[in-house]
Amino acid sequence: MKKIPVIIDVDTGIDDAIALLLAMSAEELDIKGITTVAGNQTIEKTTRNTLDVVEYFGRSDIPVARGYSKPLVREQIIAAYAHGESGLGTAVLPKAKKQAEALDAVSFIRKVLEESEEKITLVPTGPLTNIAILLLSYPHLKEKIEKIVLMGGGAYTGNSNAVAEFNILADPEAANVVFASGVNIVMCGLDVTLKAIITPDDIEKLLALNNKAGDFAAEAFKFYLEMYRKALNVSGCAVHDAVTIVYLTHPELIKTKPGTATVDIDGKYTYAGTVVDFTPWRDRSKDNALVGVDIDRDAFAQLVIDACKKY
Amino acid sequence: MLKRPVIIDTDPGVDDTIAIMLANAHPELDIKAITPVTGNVPYKYTSENALRLVKYLEMDCPVTNGAVNPLFIKCEDAGSVHGKGGLGGYELPPSDKTFEGYAWDIIKEEAIKADGELEIITLGPLTNIAITLLRYPEIKPLIKRIVCMGGSQYDGNVTPKAEFNFWVDPDAVDIVFRSGVPIVMCGLDSTEHAYLTIDELKALQGRDTKVKELFDHIMSFMIGRREAATEDDKLQTIYDAITIAYVLDPSIGKTEKHSVLVETKGINKGWTIIDRRNRAGNPLNVEVLTWADRDKFKAMLEEMLEYYKN
Numbered sequence: 154m155k156k157i158p159v160i161i162d163v164d165t166g167i168d169d170a171i172a173l174l175l176a177m178s179a180e181e182l183d184i185k186g187i188t189t190v191a192g193n194q195t196i197e198k199t200t201r202n203t204l205d206v207v208e209y210f211g212r213s214d215i216p217v218a219r220g221y222s223k224p225l226v227r228e229q230i231i232a233a234y235a236h237g238e239s240g241l242g243t244a245v246l247p248k249a250k251k252q253a254e255a256l257d258a259v260s261f262i263r264k265v266l267e268e269s270e271e272k273i274t275l276v277p278t279g280p281l282t283n284i285a286i287l288l289l290s291y292p293h294l295k296e297k298i299e300k301i302v303l304m305g306g307g308a309y310t311g312n313s314n315a316v317a318e319f320n321i322l323a324d325p326e327a328a329n330v331v332f333a334s335g336v337n338i339v340m341c342g343l344d345v346t347l348k349a350i351i352t353p354d355d356i357e358k359l360l361a362l363n364n365k366a367g368d369f370a371a372e373a374f375k376f377y378l379e380m381y382r383k384a385l386n387v388s389g390c391a392v393h394d395a396v397t398i399v400y401l402t403h404p405e406l407i408k409t410k411p412g413t414a415t416v417d418i419d420g421k422y423t424y425a426g427t428v429v430d431f432t433p434w435r436d437r438s439k440d441n442a443l444v445g446v447d448i449d450r451d452a453f454a455q456l457v458i459d460a461c462k463k464y
Numbered sequence: 465m466l467k468r469p470v471i472i473d474t475d476p477g478v479d480d481t482i483a484i485m486l487a488n489a490h491p492e493l494d495i496k497a498i499t500p501v502t503g504n505v506p507y508k509y510t511s512e513n514a515l516r517l518v519k520y521l522e523m524d525c526p527v528t529n530g531a532v533n534p535l536f537i538k539c540e541d542a543g544s545v546h547g548k549g550g551l552g553g554y555e556l557p558p559s560d561k562t563f564e565g566y567a568w569d570i571i572k573e574e575a576i577k578a579d580g581e582l583e584i585i586t587l588g589p590l591t592n593i594a595i596t597l598l599r600y601p602e603i604k605p606l607i608k609r610i611v612c613m614g615g616s617q618y619d620g621n622v623t624p625k626a627e628f629n630f631w632v633d634p635d636a637v638d639i640v641f642r643s644g645v646p647i648v649m650c651g652l653d654s655t656e657h658a659y660l661t662i663d664e665l666k667a668l669q670g671r672d673t674k675v676k677e678l679f680d681h682i683m684s685f686m687i688g689r690r691e692a693a694t695e696d697d698k699l700q701t702i703y704d705a706i707t708i709a710y711v712l713d714p715s716i717g718k719t720e721k722h723s724v725l726v727e728t729k730g731i732n733k734g735w736t737i738i739d740r741r742n743r744a745g746n747p748l749n750v751e752v753l754t755w756a757d758r759d760k761f762k763a764m765l766e767e768m769l770e771y772y773k774n
Contacts, residue, residue: 225598226639259599289535290568290599326635329536418536419729 156183157274157401160262162220163394164192164279164320165202167236167244167373171457172278172304172394173203174366177212178463181402185265185273186216188258192279192323193232194240196222199279200253202240208249210366210464217251220258220283224324232319235380242376244369258283263291272299274401278394280320281305285327288334300337302401304394306427307343308412308444316426318343321416325425328416332427338442340414341400342427345407345445346393353378353388355454359461366464370457392457396445399453406449406456414442467494469578470711471571473530474704475503475588475629476513478546478682483587483613483704485675486764488521489771490712495523496574496582499567500530503588503632504542505550507532510588513549515563516556520678526564531591534633542628545689552685554678568596575606585711586612587704589629594636597643609646613707615726615736616652617754623731627652630726631734637726647750648719650707651736658706658716658756659699662690668765673772706756709764716764717756724750 159182163169176182187207189200200219207215223229236242254261262283266273275298277284288295305320305328313322321328332338356374359367377390400407412429420426429444470493474480487493500507500514507530515527533539547553564570571592575582584607586593593610596603614629614637622628630637641647660668665687669680686700710717723739723746738752 223601226635286595286598289531289595290566292532326536333536 154180157181158183158185158269158271159274159276159401160186160188160265162188162190162258162275162277162279162283163203164190164194164199165206166193166199166240166279166394167242167377168392168394169193169278170202170206170241170373171370171392172398173206174210174370175395175398175402175456175460177210177215178460179398179402184215186218186261188218188220188261188283190220190258190279190283191222191229191231192320193236195231196220198240204249204251204253205246208251209246213251216254216261218254218256218258218261221286224280224282225285225326227325230323237376242373244372246369259287259290262287263294266294266297269297272297274299275301276303276397276401277301278304278397280323281327281331282324285330288330288336295334295336298336300339301331302339302341302397304341304346304397306340306414308427308429310343311426312343316423318427321427322425325416325418329418332414332416332441335441338414339400339409339445340427340442341396341445345448346396347391348448348450349392349396349453350389350450351392351454351457355458358458362458362462364461364464366461370461395457396448399456400445403456406452407445408447409443410446411437411440412442412444413439414444467492468583469494469496469574469581470583470585471497471499471574473499473501473567473584473586473588473592474514475501475510476517477504477510477550477587477704478552478685479702479704480504480587481517481551481678481682482702483708484517485521485679486705486708486768488523489768493712495525497525497570498527499571499592500527501588501592502532502534502539503629504546506539506541509550511563513551513556515561516559519559519561520556521675526570527561528565528567528570529563530567531595534589534591535594535635537633537635540632547685552682554681556678567592568599571596572600572603575603580606581608582606583608583711584610585707586610586614587707589632590614590636590640591633594639597639604643604645607645609648610640611648611650611707611711613650613655613704615649617738617752618653620735621652623734625732626734630736634726634728634734638728641724641726641749648710648753649724649736649750650710650753652703654717654753655703655706655756656701658758658761659701660762662687662698664762665700668769671769672774673769674774675772706761709761710753710756712764713760716760717753719751719753721748721751723748724752
């Protein structure tokens with residue numbers, strides 16, 4: 154089977170960690186590297202968490218490169234309310250010996266793209282700072298990018314506010330650069346990711362695996378569940394970032410819709426909103442995104458459990 | 465002689481061309497690279513003009529690749545002001561040089577090499593410099609200063625409040641002005657003190673120099689535009705050249721340090737808001753040129769023509 158070459162750009166993060174668990178055990182993917190960015194937590198913490206996850210789950214072979222610590226223009230925000238002070242909720246991992254690459258994230262991605270004969274898929278699950286600076290600095294490399302499968306935005310809802318999703322709100326100008334770049338985008342936004350739910354029953358199944366991945370995921374989800382209970386009064390948590398990986402490994406589980414997606418950087422009330430034009434009578438030749446709209450929830454949860462089983 | 469390492473970031477452009485001629489006539493400026501950017505005319509012209517100009521002036525420095533578009537907004541140019549192709553219709557002979565690397569990568573290298581002494585002179589929109597500061601934030605302390613032609617103290621040109629270079633990419637200006645790197649702003653209505661009359665432009669023509677054809681053509685282009693202009697618009701300012709003149713001889717102008725913000729949105733995008741009261745106590749981030757000495761500037765143009773004399 155031909156593996157899909159990917160670079161995953163993360164702000165680990167509870168759901169980033171689960172996305173990495175899925176990706177690192179997926180036969181379908183050839184992970185060329187993982188790059189980090191500030192988002193859910195500061196760059197120090199997201200990089201620390203990424204190194205810890207990669208080493209603890211036996212994939213020290215994958216290079217990890219540290220990216221930017223601040224958004225392009227706006228003041229920094231982080232999501233400690235959703236991911237805790239460490240970024241991984243109450244889950245604690247042994248401190249990895251593995252170090253980040255000497256190259257920064259953008260230099261690392263540049264090198265991989267330049268040296269690759271095949272096109273590579275970028276999978277950002279955090280703010281788009283690294284990807285925007287890559288596209289601004291080395292526009293010729295767009296040709297080497299197969300597509301960008303990202304977690305961010307929402308055609309019909311926000312989470313940080315009524316219209317803005319956290320990853321986009323954390324660096325709207327970067328998102329604007331990426332969405333306007335001409336590179337094809339798969340937008341795994343809140344429209345689909347809020348349907349990618351892990352329930353307390355699933356967590357019981359993870360614990361029953363009685364292995365380190367199941368225990369880690371269950372512990373991380375506990376913090377997440379509590380946050381969702383408080384914020385939305387629901388019993389279940391959305392594993393947003395993992396949807397990007399499932400889109401690549403099991404596209405049949407996700408329903409997408411083509412649209413023209415832009416990121417507002419001017420609005421008084423809709424700043425950082427992703428505006429997706431689906432209207433059929435408009436010029437469809439400008440469509441730049443496939444927007445995730447639905448997912449097979451049960452199959453998704455089973456994939457998470459099966460992935461943990463492999464460790 | 466102690467040479468000053470500089471980068472010239474430019475969108476040639478008729479006044480850019482005179483500016484680069486002036487800079488090149490002063491060997492104390494060690495021009496490390498010319499970094500073209502979109503602006504006066506579309507990037508394919510500004511970049512090609514830069515490449516050809518470097519050859520024409522027999523300059524020994526690389527011309528890099530630069531930003532084709534502003535950071536976040538659509539590109540708009542000032543074509544009619546600079547004539548066909550950006551040089552008033554003049555076509556420079558092709559160059560055998562090719563573009564080398566990207567502006568931000570070369571600026572970074574030169575900033576490190578110069579160890580705190582590198583000056584960046586910008587004659588166009590600040591897109592390349594903003595990308596440099598985003599890509600390599602660690603070099604900020606190594607940039608001695610950024611001297612830019614752009615903005616205005618009071619009135620704009622492309623809109624009532626905005627000057628063209630800053631209006632093209634206000635987000636880039638915002639990034640540069642908030643970067644903490646020392647800035648000198650040579651704006652519109654301050655450089656305009658160093659205007660030239662139609663007769664003065666004419667008097668500069670016809671000199672027997674190595675650059676006669678190009679220089680005289682640009683003078684004719686400017687004279688033509690001034691002659692066609694309304695009675696209250698007969699004076700010509702060679703904005704970018706005054707910026708270079710200030711770099712060469714700060715006594716040509718007067719400056720004041722102020723807290724300066726740039727509007728990035730709405731009908732006033734590109735307006736450089738000079739907060740003279742500064743009640744908020746914000747950092748005085750920009751040294752604003754408030755006046756320029758037209759006699760000194762004219763003398764520098766004379767000296768320049770002398771330098772290129774056959």
